[in-house]
Amino acid sequence: MPNRPDPPTRAVTLTVNGTARTVHVAPWVSLLDTLRDHLDLTGSKKGCDHGQCGACTVICNGQRILSCLTLAVMQDGAEITTIEGIGAEGKLHPLQEAFIAYDAFQCGYCTPGQICSSIAMIEAGHGNTREEVKDLMSGNLCRCGANTNIIDAIMAVKDGAHE
Amino acid sequence: MNNFDYLRAGTIKEAVRGIATQPANQFIAGGTNLIDLWKYDLTHPARLIDLNGLDELKTITELPDGGLRLGALVSNNATAYHPIVEERYPLLSRTILAGATAQIRNSATNGGNLLQRTRCYYFYDVASPCNKRVPGSGCPAIEGQNRLHAILGESAQCIATHPSDMAVALAALEAVVQVTGPEGQRSIPIADFHRLPGNTPERDNTLAADELITSIDLPATGYAAHHSYLKLRDRNSYAFALVSVATGLELEDGKITRARIAVGGVAHKPWRKPAAEDALIDKEPSPEAFGAAADILLAGATGYGHNDFKIELARRAIIRNGAMALDPSCQRPGAQPSL
Numbered sequence: 001m002p003n004r005p006d007p008p009t010r011a012v013t014l015t016v017n018g019t020a021r022t023v024h025v026a027p028w029v030s031l032l033d034t035l036r037d038h039l040d041l042t043g044s045k046k047g048c049d050h051g052q053c054g055a056c057t058v059i060c061n062g063q064r065i066l067s068c069l070t071l072a073v074m075q076d077g078a079e080i081t082t083i084e085g086i087g088a089e090g091k092l093h094p095l096q097e098a099f100i101a102y103d104a105f106q107c108g109y110c111t112p113g114q115i116c117s118s119i120a121m122i123e124a125g126h127g128n129t130r131e132e133v134k135d136l137m138s139g140n141l142c143r144c145g146a147n148t149n150i151i152d153a154i155m156a157v158k159d160g161a162h163e
Numbered sequence: 164m165n166n167f168d169y170l171r172a173g174t175i176k177e178a179v180r181g182i183a184t185q186p187a188n189q190f191i192a193g194g195t196n197l198i199d200l201w202k203y204d205l206t207h208p209a210r211l212i213d214l215n216g217l218d219e220l221k222t223i224t225e226l227p228d229g230g231l232r233l234g235a236l237v238s239n240n241a242t243a244y245h246p247i248v249e250e251r252y253p254l255l256s257r258t259i260l261a262g263a264t265a266q267i268r269n270s271a272t273n274g275g276n277l278l279q280r281t282r283c284y285y286f287y288d289v290a291s292p293c294n295k296r297v298p299g300s301g302c303p304a305i306e307g308q309n310r311l312h313a314i315l316g317e318s319a320q321c322i323a324t325h326p327s328d329m330a331v332a333l334a335a336l337e338a339v340v341q342v343t344g345p346e347g348q349r350s351i352p353i354a355d356f357h358r359l360p361g362n363t364p365e366r367d368n369t370l371a372a373d374e375l376i377t378s379i380d381l382p383a384t385g386y387a388a389h390h391s392y393l394k395l396r397d398r399n400s401y402a403f404a405l406v407s408v409a410t411g412l413e414l415e416d417g418k419i420t421r422a423r424i425a426v427g428g429v430a431h432k433p434w435r436k437p438a439a440e441d442a443l444i445d446k447e448p449s450p451e452a453f454g455a456a457a458d459i460l461l462a463g464a465t466g467y468g469h470n471d472f473k474i475e476l477a478r479r480a481i482i483r484n485g486a487m488a489l490d491p492s493c494q495r496p497g498a499q500p501s502l
Binding site: 054057070071121138 | 267
Protein backbone atom coordinates (compact mmCIF):
# COMPACT_ATOMS: atom_id res chain seq x y z
CA MET A 1 0.00 0.00 0.00
CA PRO A 2 1.76 3.22 -1.13
CA ASN A 3 1.94 5.65 1.72
CA ARG A 4 0.50 9.05 1.04
CA PRO A 5 1.95 12.29 2.40
CA ASP A 6 0.74 12.81 5.94
CA PRO A 7 -2.29 15.11 6.14
CA PRO A 8 -2.15 17.97 8.63
CA THR A 9 -2.88 17.37 12.31
CA ARG A 10 -6.25 18.48 13.67
CA ALA A 11 -7.06 20.49 16.76
CA VAL A 12 -9.29 18.40 19.00
CA THR A 13 -10.81 19.68 22.23
CA LEU A 14 -11.83 17.13 24.82
CA THR A 15 -13.25 17.85 28.25
CA VAL A 16 -11.32 15.27 30.24
CA ASN A 17 -12.26 14.77 33.87
CA GLY A 18 -13.91 18.20 33.87
CA THR A 19 -11.08 20.16 32.24
CA ALA A 20 -11.11 21.26 28.59
CA ARG A 21 -7.90 20.18 26.87
CA THR A 22 -6.92 20.87 23.26
CA VAL A 23 -4.49 18.61 21.43
CA HIS A 24 -3.19 18.53 17.86
CA VAL A 25 -3.30 15.00 16.52
CA ALA A 26 -3.16 13.16 13.20
CA PRO A 27 -6.55 11.79 12.05
CA TRP A 28 -5.60 8.18 12.83
CA VAL A 29 -4.64 8.70 16.49
CA SER A 30 -6.97 6.76 18.78
CA LEU A 31 -8.64 8.34 21.77
CA LEU A 32 -6.61 5.95 23.94
CA ASP A 33 -3.27 7.10 22.51
CA THR A 34 -4.41 10.71 22.83
CA LEU A 35 -5.17 10.25 26.53
CA ARG A 36 -1.96 8.37 27.26
CA ASP A 37 0.57 10.06 24.97
CA HIS A 38 -0.79 13.59 24.53
CA LEU A 39 -2.52 14.21 27.86
CA ASP A 40 -0.30 12.09 30.14
CA LEU A 41 -3.31 10.21 31.49
CA THR A 42 -1.89 6.69 31.60
CA GLY A 43 -4.58 5.22 33.85
CA SER A 44 -6.47 3.94 30.80
CA LYS A 45 -4.52 0.88 29.70
CA LYS A 46 -3.62 -0.50 26.29
CA GLY A 47 -4.12 -4.26 26.49
CA CYS A 48 -4.98 -5.65 23.06
CA ASP A 49 -5.64 -2.40 21.14
CA HIS A 50 -8.32 -4.37 19.22
CA GLY A 51 -11.44 -4.09 21.36
CA GLN A 52 -11.14 -7.53 22.88
CA CYS A 53 -9.95 -6.88 26.44
CA GLY A 54 -11.70 -3.73 27.74
CA ALA A 55 -8.61 -2.36 29.54
CA CYS A 56 -9.00 0.94 27.66
CA THR A 57 -12.64 1.51 28.73
CA VAL A 58 -13.47 5.17 29.41
CA ILE A 59 -16.76 7.00 29.91
CA CYS A 60 -17.52 9.20 26.90
CA ASN A 61 -20.58 11.48 27.10
CA GLY A 62 -21.93 9.22 29.84
CA GLN A 63 -21.42 5.95 27.96
CA ARG A 64 -18.68 3.38 28.48
CA ILE A 65 -16.73 2.90 25.25
CA LEU A 66 -13.44 1.39 24.12
CA SER A 67 -10.98 4.24 23.65
CA CYS A 68 -8.78 2.07 21.40
CA LEU A 69 -11.55 1.73 18.78
CA THR A 70 -12.41 5.39 18.34
CA LEU A 71 -10.36 8.21 16.88
CA ALA A 72 -9.68 11.42 18.78
CA VAL A 73 -10.90 13.47 15.80
CA MET A 74 -14.28 11.71 16.04
CA GLN A 75 -14.62 12.77 19.68
CA ASP A 76 -13.97 16.50 19.27
CA GLY A 77 -16.13 18.25 21.87
CA ALA A 78 -16.78 15.09 23.92
CA GLU A 79 -16.77 14.81 27.70
CA ILE A 80 -14.47 12.02 28.80
CA THR A 81 -14.09 10.51 32.25
CA THR A 82 -11.09 8.29 32.91
CA ILE A 83 -10.04 6.42 36.03
CA GLU A 84 -8.09 9.54 37.07
CA GLY A 85 -11.36 11.49 37.28
CA ILE A 86 -13.67 9.28 39.30
CA GLY A 87 -12.44 9.84 42.86
CA ALA A 88 -11.49 12.98 44.75
CA GLU A 89 -8.20 13.72 46.47
CA GLY A 90 -8.20 11.65 49.64
CA LYS A 91 -11.59 10.10 48.88
CA LEU A 92 -11.90 7.02 46.76
CA HIS A 93 -14.93 6.32 44.57
CA PRO A 94 -17.19 3.68 46.18
CA LEU A 95 -16.20 1.20 43.47
CA GLN A 96 -12.51 1.77 44.19
CA GLU A 97 -13.21 1.09 47.87
CA ALA A 98 -15.20 -2.01 46.99
CA PHE A 99 -12.44 -3.34 44.71
CA ILE A 100 -10.05 -3.12 47.68
CA ALA A 101 -12.55 -4.58 50.16
CA TYR A 102 -13.38 -7.54 47.91
CA ASP A 103 -9.84 -8.19 46.68
CA ALA A 104 -11.05 -7.58 43.12
CA PHE A 105 -7.65 -7.39 41.46
CA GLN A 106 -4.23 -8.95 41.46
CA CYS A 107 -1.94 -7.32 38.87
CA GLY A 108 -4.31 -4.36 38.49
CA TYR A 109 -3.84 -3.86 34.75
CA CYS A 110 -7.52 -4.38 33.90
CA THR A 111 -8.77 -2.49 36.98
CA PRO A 112 -9.16 1.04 35.52
CA GLY A 113 -11.25 -0.41 32.69
CA GLN A 114 -13.23 -2.63 35.05
CA ILE A 115 -14.07 0.32 37.31
CA CYS A 116 -14.98 2.76 34.52
CA SER A 117 -17.08 0.05 32.89
CA SER A 118 -18.97 -0.81 36.07
CA ILE A 119 -19.58 2.84 36.99
CA ALA A 120 -21.19 3.50 33.60
CA MET A 121 -23.21 0.27 33.81
CA ILE A 122 -24.62 1.25 37.21
CA GLU A 123 -25.31 4.83 36.09
CA ALA A 124 -27.19 3.52 33.05
CA GLY A 125 -29.41 1.52 35.40
CA HIS A 126 -28.42 -1.80 33.84
CA GLY A 127 -27.48 -5.07 35.51
CA ASN A 128 -30.32 -5.88 37.87
CA THR A 129 -29.15 -9.35 38.81
CA ARG A 130 -25.76 -10.95 39.34
CA GLU A 131 -26.31 -12.94 36.15
CA GLU A 132 -26.99 -9.75 34.17
CA VAL A 133 -23.96 -8.02 35.70
CA LYS A 134 -21.74 -10.91 34.65
CA ASP A 135 -23.09 -10.67 31.10
CA LEU A 136 -22.78 -6.87 30.97
CA MET A 137 -19.20 -6.93 32.33
CA SER A 138 -18.00 -9.58 29.86
CA GLY A 139 -16.21 -6.92 27.82
CA ASN A 140 -13.63 -6.49 30.56
CA LEU A 141 -11.27 -9.44 30.78
CA CYS A 142 -9.19 -10.20 33.89
CA ARG A 143 -6.31 -12.52 33.11
CA CYS A 144 -5.52 -12.93 36.81
CA GLY A 145 -8.94 -14.51 37.20
CA ALA A 146 -10.32 -12.11 39.81
CA ASN A 147 -13.66 -12.04 37.99
CA THR A 148 -15.71 -13.52 40.83
CA ASN A 149 -14.41 -10.89 43.26
CA ILE A 150 -14.93 -8.14 40.67
CA ILE A 151 -18.59 -9.10 40.40
CA ASP A 152 -18.78 -9.30 44.23
CA ALA A 153 -17.42 -5.73 44.46
CA ILE A 154 -19.87 -4.40 41.87
CA MET A 155 -22.83 -6.14 43.54
CA ALA A 156 -21.80 -4.68 46.91
CA VAL A 157 -21.88 -1.17 45.46
CA LYS A 158 -25.19 -1.83 43.74
CA ASP A 159 -26.59 -3.11 47.03
CA GLY A 160 -25.46 0.05 48.78
CA ALA A 161 -22.75 -1.55 50.92
CA HIS A 162 -20.25 1.09 49.73
CA GLU A 163 -21.66 4.60 49.52
CA MET B 164 -1.43 0.49 8.67
CA ASN B 165 -1.62 3.40 6.27
CA ASN B 166 -2.19 7.05 7.05
CA PHE B 167 -5.46 8.66 6.02
CA ASP B 168 -7.18 12.00 5.79
CA TYR B 169 -10.38 12.91 7.57
CA LEU B 170 -13.55 14.86 6.82
CA ARG B 171 -16.46 15.38 9.18
CA ALA B 172 -19.56 15.50 6.96
CA GLY B 173 -22.13 18.17 7.83
CA THR B 174 -24.92 16.85 5.59
CA ILE B 175 -25.91 13.56 3.95
CA LYS B 176 -25.21 15.20 0.59
CA GLU B 177 -21.71 16.16 1.65
CA ALA B 178 -21.08 12.64 2.94
CA VAL B 179 -22.23 11.00 -0.31
CA ARG B 180 -20.23 13.49 -2.38
CA GLY B 181 -17.17 12.84 -0.19
CA ILE B 182 -17.35 9.08 -0.68
CA ALA B 183 -17.72 9.42 -4.45
CA THR B 184 -14.59 11.53 -5.04
CA GLN B 185 -12.10 8.72 -4.36
CA PRO B 186 -12.73 4.95 -4.43
CA ALA B 187 -10.56 4.43 -1.34
CA ASN B 188 -12.60 6.84 0.77
CA GLN B 189 -14.73 5.20 3.44
CA PHE B 190 -17.50 6.22 5.79
CA ILE B 191 -16.88 5.92 9.51
CA ALA B 192 -19.67 5.82 12.11
CA GLY B 193 -18.95 3.88 15.33
CA GLY B 194 -15.63 2.65 13.97
CA THR B 195 -15.53 -0.50 16.10
CA ASN B 196 -15.02 -2.78 13.10
CA LEU B 197 -13.40 -0.35 10.65
CA ILE B 198 -10.63 0.80 13.02
CA ASP B 199 -9.90 -2.82 13.93
CA LEU B 200 -9.70 -3.80 10.25
CA TRP B 201 -7.40 -0.84 9.57
CA LYS B 202 -5.11 -1.81 12.46
CA TYR B 203 -4.87 -5.33 11.01
CA ASP B 204 -3.89 -3.84 7.62
CA LEU B 205 -7.05 -5.29 6.04
CA THR B 206 -8.45 -1.99 4.80
CA HIS B 207 -6.64 1.08 3.55
CA PRO B 208 -8.84 4.16 3.53
CA ALA B 209 -7.55 7.29 1.78
CA ARG B 210 -9.94 9.48 3.72
CA LEU B 211 -12.51 8.71 6.37
CA ILE B 212 -15.81 10.53 5.98
CA ASP B 213 -17.10 10.86 9.55
CA LEU B 214 -20.89 10.57 9.73
CA ASN B 215 -21.24 11.47 13.40
CA GLY B 216 -22.35 15.03 12.65
CA LEU B 217 -25.48 13.82 10.81
CA ASP B 218 -27.99 14.30 13.63
CA GLU B 219 -30.96 13.44 11.37
CA LEU B 220 -29.74 9.81 11.34
CA LYS B 221 -29.67 9.58 15.14
CA THR B 222 -33.36 9.19 15.90
CA ILE B 223 -35.88 6.37 16.28
CA THR B 224 -39.28 7.39 14.93
CA GLU B 225 -42.64 5.73 14.47
CA LEU B 226 -43.80 5.27 10.87
CA PRO B 227 -47.37 5.95 9.64
CA ASP B 228 -47.84 2.25 8.73
CA GLY B 229 -47.29 1.20 12.35
CA GLY B 230 -43.63 0.36 11.80
CA LEU B 231 -40.53 1.87 13.37
CA ARG B 232 -37.62 3.67 11.72
CA LEU B 233 -34.23 3.01 13.33
CA GLY B 234 -31.80 5.75 12.35
CA ALA B 235 -28.57 4.39 10.88
CA LEU B 236 -26.46 6.27 13.45
CA VAL B 237 -28.38 5.22 16.55
CA SER B 238 -26.08 3.02 18.61
CA ASN B 239 -26.85 -0.67 19.00
CA ASN B 240 -27.32 -0.21 22.75
CA ALA B 241 -29.57 2.84 22.40
CA THR B 242 -31.69 0.78 19.99
CA ALA B 243 -31.85 -2.28 22.23
CA TYR B 244 -32.86 -0.23 25.29
CA HIS B 245 -35.29 2.07 23.45
CA PRO B 246 -38.71 1.76 25.14
CA ILE B 247 -40.61 1.17 21.87
CA VAL B 248 -38.10 -1.44 20.71
CA GLU B 249 -38.27 -3.20 24.09
CA GLU B 250 -42.06 -3.19 24.04
CA ARG B 251 -42.89 -3.91 20.41
CA TYR B 252 -39.72 -5.55 19.07
CA PRO B 253 -38.26 -7.43 22.05
CA LEU B 254 -36.80 -10.00 19.62
CA LEU B 255 -34.56 -7.26 18.20
CA SER B 256 -33.69 -5.91 21.63
CA ARG B 257 -32.67 -9.32 22.96
CA THR B 258 -30.74 -10.17 19.81
CA ILE B 259 -28.70 -6.98 19.89
CA LEU B 260 -27.87 -7.54 23.57
CA ALA B 261 -26.61 -11.04 22.73
CA GLY B 262 -23.89 -9.53 20.53
CA ALA B 263 -20.50 -7.98 21.32
CA THR B 264 -20.08 -6.17 24.66
CA ALA B 265 -21.70 -3.14 26.27
CA GLN B 266 -18.75 -0.92 25.32
CA ILE B 267 -18.86 -1.98 21.67
CA ARG B 268 -22.66 -1.71 21.50
CA ASN B 269 -22.43 1.87 22.82
CA SER B 270 -20.22 2.88 19.88
CA ALA B 271 -21.43 0.53 17.15
CA THR B 272 -24.28 1.86 15.01
CA ASN B 273 -27.23 0.17 13.35
CA GLY B 274 -25.93 0.88 9.86
CA GLY B 275 -22.42 -0.21 10.74
CA ASN B 276 -23.63 -3.43 12.31
CA LEU B 277 -24.94 -4.57 8.91
CA LEU B 278 -21.63 -3.68 7.25
CA GLN B 279 -19.25 -5.47 9.61
CA ARG B 280 -16.95 -7.94 7.88
CA THR B 281 -16.67 -11.69 8.48
CA ARG B 282 -14.53 -12.99 11.33
CA CYS B 283 -13.11 -15.83 9.18
CA TYR B 284 -9.58 -16.45 10.54
CA TYR B 285 -8.09 -16.50 7.05
CA PHE B 286 -9.75 -13.22 6.08
CA TYR B 287 -8.10 -11.66 9.15
CA ASP B 288 -4.67 -13.17 8.46
CA VAL B 289 -2.92 -11.08 5.79
CA ALA B 290 -0.34 -13.86 5.36
CA SER B 291 -3.08 -16.22 4.08
CA PRO B 292 -4.78 -16.24 0.71
CA CYS B 293 -8.43 -15.18 0.89
CA ASN B 294 -10.80 -14.63 -2.01
CA LYS B 295 -12.78 -12.12 0.01
CA ARG B 296 -9.71 -10.01 0.80
CA VAL B 297 -7.70 -10.64 -2.39
CA PRO B 298 -10.02 -11.94 -5.13
CA GLY B 299 -8.59 -14.95 -6.93
CA SER B 300 -6.02 -15.81 -4.24
CA GLY B 301 -7.84 -18.89 -2.91
CA CYS B 302 -9.79 -20.06 0.13
CA PRO B 303 -7.76 -21.96 2.74
CA ALA B 304 -10.84 -22.37 4.96
CA ILE B 305 -12.42 -24.99 2.69
CA GLU B 306 -9.76 -27.54 3.60
CA GLY B 307 -8.48 -25.79 6.71
CA GLN B 308 -9.84 -24.67 10.07
CA ASN B 309 -13.51 -24.13 9.36
CA ARG B 310 -15.30 -24.52 12.69
CA LEU B 311 -16.90 -21.06 12.32
CA HIS B 312 -17.78 -21.49 8.67
CA ALA B 313 -20.82 -21.82 6.45
CA ILE B 314 -22.90 -24.94 5.83
CA LEU B 315 -25.41 -23.26 3.51
CA GLY B 316 -25.20 -20.98 0.46
CA GLU B 317 -21.41 -21.18 0.31
CA SER B 318 -19.38 -21.31 -2.90
CA ALA B 319 -16.14 -22.87 -4.10
CA GLN B 320 -14.59 -19.44 -3.56
CA CYS B 321 -15.75 -18.66 -0.01
CA ILE B 322 -17.33 -20.37 3.00
CA ALA B 323 -17.30 -17.34 5.33
CA THR B 324 -20.27 -16.51 7.56
CA HIS B 325 -21.78 -13.13 8.32
CA PRO B 326 -21.09 -12.37 11.99
CA SER B 327 -23.97 -10.05 12.89
CA ASP B 328 -26.57 -11.11 15.45
CA MET B 329 -28.73 -8.04 14.76
CA ALA B 330 -29.05 -8.94 11.08
CA VAL B 331 -30.54 -12.32 12.02
CA ALA B 332 -33.37 -10.69 13.97
CA LEU B 333 -33.84 -8.12 11.20
CA ALA B 334 -34.23 -10.99 8.71
CA ALA B 335 -36.95 -12.58 10.86
CA LEU B 336 -38.64 -9.18 11.25
CA GLU B 337 -38.39 -8.51 7.48
CA ALA B 338 -36.80 -5.11 7.94
CA VAL B 339 -36.12 -2.75 5.04
CA VAL B 340 -32.81 -0.91 4.65
CA GLN B 341 -33.15 2.68 3.39
CA VAL B 342 -30.16 4.03 1.49
CA THR B 343 -29.17 7.27 -0.22
CA GLY B 344 -26.73 7.65 -3.10
CA PRO B 345 -25.87 10.19 -5.76
CA GLU B 346 -28.98 9.08 -7.72
CA GLY B 347 -31.31 9.50 -4.74
CA GLN B 348 -32.92 7.10 -2.30
CA ARG B 349 -33.88 3.45 -2.57
CA SER B 350 -35.18 0.70 -0.28
CA ILE B 351 -33.52 -2.71 0.04
CA PRO B 352 -35.42 -5.53 1.78
CA ILE B 353 -33.08 -7.10 4.35
CA ALA B 354 -33.31 -10.44 2.51
CA ASP B 355 -31.69 -8.77 -0.50
CA PHE B 356 -29.19 -6.66 1.45
CA HIS B 357 -26.57 -9.28 2.27
CA ARG B 358 -25.62 -11.66 -0.53
CA LEU B 359 -24.18 -15.12 -1.08
CA PRO B 360 -20.51 -15.23 -2.04
CA GLY B 361 -20.77 -16.90 -5.47
CA ASN B 362 -17.83 -15.88 -7.63
CA THR B 363 -17.52 -12.44 -6.03
CA PRO B 364 -17.01 -13.09 -2.30
CA GLU B 365 -15.32 -9.70 -1.94
CA ARG B 366 -18.83 -8.22 -2.02
CA ASP B 367 -20.67 -8.77 1.27
CA ASN B 368 -23.85 -6.92 0.30
CA THR B 369 -25.74 -5.15 -2.46
CA LEU B 370 -25.02 -1.61 -1.27
CA ALA B 371 -23.19 0.43 -3.92
CA ALA B 372 -19.85 1.93 -2.92
CA ASP B 373 -21.28 5.45 -2.98
CA GLU B 374 -24.49 4.66 -1.08
CA LEU B 375 -25.14 5.51 2.56
CA ILE B 376 -27.52 3.61 4.85
CA THR B 377 -29.88 6.17 6.39
CA SER B 378 -32.23 3.92 8.37
CA ILE B 379 -33.47 0.41 9.00
CA ASP B 380 -37.27 0.28 8.94
CA LEU B 381 -39.20 -2.34 10.88
CA PRO B 382 -42.69 -3.40 9.72
CA ALA B 383 -45.57 -3.21 12.19
CA THR B 384 -45.46 -6.93 13.09
CA GLY B 385 -42.99 -7.39 15.95
CA TYR B 386 -43.85 -10.86 17.41
CA ALA B 387 -43.76 -9.35 20.89
CA ALA B 388 -45.88 -12.17 22.37
CA HIS B 389 -43.99 -15.12 20.88
CA HIS B 390 -40.34 -14.76 19.95
CA SER B 391 -36.90 -15.94 20.93
CA TYR B 392 -33.26 -15.51 19.97
CA LEU B 393 -31.08 -18.48 20.82
CA LYS B 394 -27.34 -18.00 20.42
CA LEU B 395 -25.00 -20.98 20.74
CA ARG B 396 -21.28 -20.26 21.08
CA ASP B 397 -18.08 -21.36 22.74
CA ARG B 398 -18.57 -19.15 25.81
CA ASN B 399 -21.65 -17.53 27.28
CA SER B 400 -20.83 -13.94 26.37
CA TYR B 401 -18.68 -11.98 23.94
CA ALA B 402 -18.27 -14.63 21.27
CA PHE B 403 -19.64 -14.95 17.77
CA ALA B 404 -22.41 -17.46 17.14
CA LEU B 405 -21.64 -20.96 16.00
CA VAL B 406 -25.36 -21.18 15.32
CA SER B 407 -28.08 -18.72 16.25
CA VAL B 408 -31.82 -18.72 15.60
CA ALA B 409 -34.34 -15.86 15.62
CA THR B 410 -37.93 -17.06 15.76
CA GLY B 411 -41.14 -15.02 15.69
CA LEU B 412 -44.57 -16.64 15.90
CA GLU B 413 -48.19 -15.59 15.86
CA LEU B 414 -50.68 -18.05 17.33
CA GLU B 415 -54.45 -18.38 17.28
CA ASP B 416 -56.33 -21.05 19.23
CA GLY B 417 -53.09 -22.91 19.84
CA LYS B 418 -52.11 -23.03 16.17
CA ILE B 419 -49.44 -21.10 14.30
CA THR B 420 -50.85 -18.46 11.95
CA ARG B 421 -47.57 -16.80 11.04
CA ALA B 422 -43.95 -17.84 11.55
CA ARG B 423 -40.56 -16.37 10.78
CA ILE B 424 -37.31 -18.24 11.37
CA ALA B 425 -33.85 -16.88 10.50
CA VAL B 426 -30.64 -18.73 11.25
CA GLY B 427 -27.26 -17.07 11.88
CA GLY B 428 -23.73 -18.45 11.87
CA VAL B 429 -24.47 -20.83 8.99
CA ALA B 430 -24.15 -18.74 5.83
CA HIS B 431 -22.82 -15.56 4.20
CA LYS B 432 -26.14 -13.95 5.18
CA PRO B 433 -28.96 -14.69 7.66
CA TRP B 434 -30.62 -17.87 6.38
CA ARG B 435 -34.38 -17.87 5.78
CA LYS B 436 -36.71 -19.96 3.63
CA PRO B 437 -40.36 -18.94 3.36
CA ALA B 438 -41.29 -22.57 2.51
CA ALA B 439 -40.08 -23.67 5.96
CA GLU B 440 -42.25 -21.00 7.58
CA ASP B 441 -45.28 -21.87 5.44
CA ALA B 442 -44.96 -25.49 6.60
CA LEU B 443 -45.73 -24.32 10.16
CA ILE B 444 -49.04 -22.64 9.30
CA ASP B 445 -52.06 -24.25 11.01
CA LYS B 446 -49.74 -26.56 12.98
CA GLU B 447 -49.47 -26.75 16.73
CA PRO B 448 -46.05 -25.46 17.86
CA SER B 449 -44.63 -28.93 18.56
CA PRO B 450 -41.06 -30.25 18.27
CA GLU B 451 -42.24 -32.34 15.30
CA ALA B 452 -43.56 -29.27 13.48
CA PHE B 453 -40.38 -27.26 14.07
CA GLY B 454 -38.32 -30.31 13.09
CA ALA B 455 -40.14 -30.50 9.76
CA ALA B 456 -39.55 -26.78 9.22
CA ALA B 457 -35.87 -27.24 10.11
CA ASP B 458 -35.54 -29.99 7.51
CA ILE B 459 -36.78 -27.60 4.81
CA LEU B 460 -34.68 -24.70 6.07
CA LEU B 461 -31.47 -26.74 6.25
CA ALA B 462 -31.95 -28.80 3.08
CA GLY B 463 -28.67 -29.17 1.22
CA ALA B 464 -26.48 -28.21 4.18
CA THR B 465 -22.85 -29.26 3.69
CA GLY B 466 -20.13 -29.67 6.30
CA TYR B 467 -16.43 -29.04 5.64
CA GLY B 468 -14.99 -31.11 8.48
CA HIS B 469 -14.66 -28.94 11.56
CA ASN B 470 -18.12 -27.44 11.06
CA ASP B 471 -20.01 -30.69 10.38
CA PHE B 472 -21.58 -30.41 13.86
CA LYS B 473 -23.42 -27.26 12.80
CA ILE B 474 -25.92 -29.18 10.67
CA GLU B 475 -27.40 -31.14 13.57
CA LEU B 476 -26.85 -28.24 16.01
CA ALA B 477 -28.84 -25.90 13.76
CA ARG B 478 -31.68 -28.41 13.49
CA ARG B 479 -31.90 -28.84 17.26
CA ALA B 480 -31.56 -25.09 17.86
CA ILE B 481 -34.51 -24.40 15.55
CA ILE B 482 -36.66 -26.93 17.44
CA ARG B 483 -35.59 -25.66 20.85
CA ASN B 484 -36.04 -22.03 19.90
CA GLY B 485 -39.58 -22.79 18.70
CA ALA B 486 -40.41 -23.93 22.22
CA MET B 487 -38.60 -20.94 23.78
CA ALA B 488 -40.59 -18.54 21.57
CA LEU B 489 -43.83 -19.71 23.18
CA ASP B 490 -42.73 -18.19 26.49
CA PRO B 491 -40.29 -15.32 25.92
CA SER B 492 -40.03 -14.73 29.67
CA CYS B 493 -37.86 -17.86 29.95
CA GLN B 494 -35.03 -16.13 28.07
CA ARG B 495 -31.89 -15.18 29.94
CA PRO B 496 -29.21 -12.49 29.44
CA GLY B 497 -27.08 -12.99 26.38
CA ALA B 498 -29.67 -15.28 24.70
CA GLN B 499 -28.28 -18.28 26.54
CA PRO B 500 -30.14 -21.56 26.20
CA SER B 501 -32.85 -22.09 28.77
CA LEU B 502 -36.20 -23.90 29.20
